[in-house]
Amino acid sequence: MRGGPGFELMFNIHNLLKRKNIRQNFELIFFAPMEEPGARMGKGALPMLNKLFDRYKIEKCFGKKITGFESRSVVFEDESKLDADLILFIPASAGHSVLQSSDLPLTEAGFIQIDNFCQVCGLPDVYAIGDIAAIEGPDWIAKQGHIAELMGRNAAYNIVEIEKGSAKRKGYQEHLNILCVMDTGDGAAFVFRNDKKSFLIPMPIVGHWMKKGWGIYSKLTKVGKFPHLPGM
Numbered sequence: 001m002r003g004g005p006g007f008e009l010m011f012n013i014h015n016l017l018k019r020k021n022i023r024q025n026f027e028l029i030f031f032a033p034m035e036e037p038g039a040r041m042g043k044g045a046l047p048m049l050n051k052l053f054d055r056y057k058i059e060k061c062f063g064k065k066i067t068g069f070e071s072r073s074v075v076f077e078d079e080s081k082l083d084a085d086l087i088l089f090i091p092a093s094a095g096h097s098v099l100q101s102s103d104l105p106l107t108e109a110g111f112i113q114i115d116n117f118c119q120v121c122g123l124p125d126v127y128a129i130g131d132i133a134a135i136e137g138p139d140w141i142a143k144q145g146h147i148a149e150l151m152g153r154n155a156a157y158n159i160v161e162i163e164k165g166s167a168k169r170k171g172y173q174e175h176l177n178i179l180c181v182m183d184t185g186d187g188a189a190f191v192f193r194n195d196k197k198s199f200l201i202p203m204p205i206v207g208h209w210m211k212k213g214w215g216i217y218s219k220l221t222k223v224g225k226f227p228h229l230p231g232m
């Protein structure tokens with residue numbers, strides 16, 4: 001599963017139910033196959049996540065491999081089940097089903113194999129960027145929106161340079177990092193990790209509005225209704 005988005009979704013559900021004054025009618029349980037979901041964000045992130053789980057009274061069901069889903073339960077490898085009225089699952093370890101019927105080179109998990117320049121392995125004129133591509137880097141790396149955008153820009157640059165007959169190329173691997181504002185619905189946490197440092201800064205109240213603002217900025221710049229601010 002994808003930890004970061006999973007946390008974000010769960011904390012927002014908690015705060016939505018709280019705002020509606022019906023939180024007490026629901027039991028929220030976060031399930032994940034790994035022992036420490038969120039560990040990719042760095043050591044500093046885990047104590048803060050645990051605090052949020054305790055504060056929001058969200059139960060944890062960690063460290064059990066998921067073998068399947070039934071209409072009202074999650075099934076684990078020890079054959080135990082977690083019953084639920086609603087199950088939300090964000091898979092990370094399986095590529096898009098449409099790729100399986102393509103002739104693109106795929107990893108075992110079903111993502112498109114690319115090189116550092118986003119060129120699909122063995123297919124010189126084909127590029128893949130973003131979540132659909134198999135990203136190579138440190139074991140903590142997470143697929144993210146800003147990485148997808150960087151890969152898109154690099155792929156466009158590389159295509160132009162190839163057409164010009166130049167040897168200039170831009171790779172994505174040296175820019176890998178985790179940079180995320182994890183919205184909780186009533187605040188947020190700023191998470192950063194690269195190969196040198198990792199930290200998490202709680203941002204009560206203002207963080208939520210920053211993330212909302214980013215969403216609006218991101219949408220407007222993509223449709224050309226607002227200019228790109230330098231570096232963003």
Ligand SMILES: Cc1cc2nc3c(=O)[nH]c(=O)nc-3n(C[C@H](O)[C@H](O)[C@H](O)COP(=O)(O)OP(=O)(O)OC[C@H]3O[C@@H](n4cnc5c(N)ncnc54)[C@H](O)[C@@H]3O)c2cc1C
Binds near residue numbers: 004132144
């Ligand atoms: C809850 C959540 C929170 C996140 N928070 C952050 C964050 O704070 N920071 C960050 O950097 N990243 C974050 N991410 C990750 C980020 O959203 C993704 O990495 C990014 O969107 C990947 O971009 P993409 O263009 O590769 O894929 P997508 O944005 O998923 O775009 C793929 C598009 O293809 C479309 N599509 C799918 N199938 C078909 C089909 N058969 N035919 C036509 N179209 C199709 C989909 O509808 C979608 O519009 C978050 C993700 C989630 C789920």
